[in-house]
Amino acid sequence: MPRVTVTVRDSGGRTATATADYSIAAPVLGGYYLSGGADPTADIAGGNIRSLTQYRSLADGYVFPGYQKQWLTTLGRSGVQVNMVLELKHYGAPNAGPQTFAVDGTSYTVPAPAMTIQQRPGTTWPKAYGYGQVLAGQCDGLLARALSQYRALGFPVNIQLASELDTDHEFGTSEAGRAYTWAESDARAVQAMTYIVNWFRARSLPAGTTFSVGVGGFDRACFQRTHPESLMSRLDHLQWNVYATAANHTALDRFRRTRDWAVADLGPVALSRPVIIAEWGVRVAEIPNQAAWIATVPAAIAKLNAERGPRIVRTNYFNSGWGTLSPKAPGLAALKSAYATRPYV
């Protein structure tokens, strides 16, 4: 850590010294996600794209690197930083029932997922392993399976537990026939996330492993409820997602929103943690010129990082859903141009 030293000397040779330490942060990592969890190697070639988000269900037998995702191993070993979202959410058939499998010679049986999440009216509610199931130790086999594969991966990742707890809980949840409100679901999730991160941390992990919990970051009360200091002391990063979905949305406003809530509402442990933007995107329906909006992101990140509060250290563009780059070529070119700009270099 660099140190500046001030010396004040009088005419008689008497001196006083004072020091101030500071650090120069590494450049922000520009990152990416390609729809469907597809291989992004071709898209990121030639750009300063050094960070990726990936999504896996713990129900899946292939969590690390993922089924037919050898490219992730290649990218990770080449130094791309991976934010691995591990979800209790079940992505659907097959294996929607109980599972019995062996991990390193030990047999585990995990019951069928007993929770429903994302209970938006008029939709089919996805299944997930329940927070109660996690706390009862019934999902330990899923964790053991993921850990065994992770140890063979060859590089450390940030494990983000859940994709967006706010999206999962927004309309309440239910587990084993009992309904829980949004706030109750948040409280239960904090307990379950604490259980999972403690479970991992109690075991040998690849050096450099870090943890975070996933939130969209669109609801201030939920963001506060899901980031108690007791949990943050077990985590290494803050995280939220950023989308521009209205014509008047600016990059500075959108990246700032959740950050400002964090600075106002969270404790010192949480605010000491750097921030991973696991997803950011520009919705083309409202903002047809995605490239122009993307070009404003570096200055916004630089400005926010110059302010008091947690530093944003990775921003992963979500080229899917709301963030789909359309047309793709100019959007991708704008992204690479942005990532070639301070504070990304």
Add this chain to the structure above:
Amino acid sequence: MAAPTATATLNASTYSSGDQMTLTVTYGDADTRPLTVTIVVTDAQGNSSAPVRVAAVIDPLTVTVTDDSGRSWARLSDNGAVAVYRAVA
């Protein structure tokens, strides 16, 4: 003679490469006194010159700033009690 005092404060603890960094130095010494010397020259006939005033400082202080990373700090201002320096991260 008293010893001088000094404090050093940066405007942030972490910077991104290229950021402007500001260092504020507050310093002083109980002995340091500004004064004004007024000189009047008088000849043998009693003719006196107009008075000339000169400012002086008893026990003046010098401030030096060093950085162990080799970064150079430029002085922007110094009023004798507070000095402000700038560098680029």
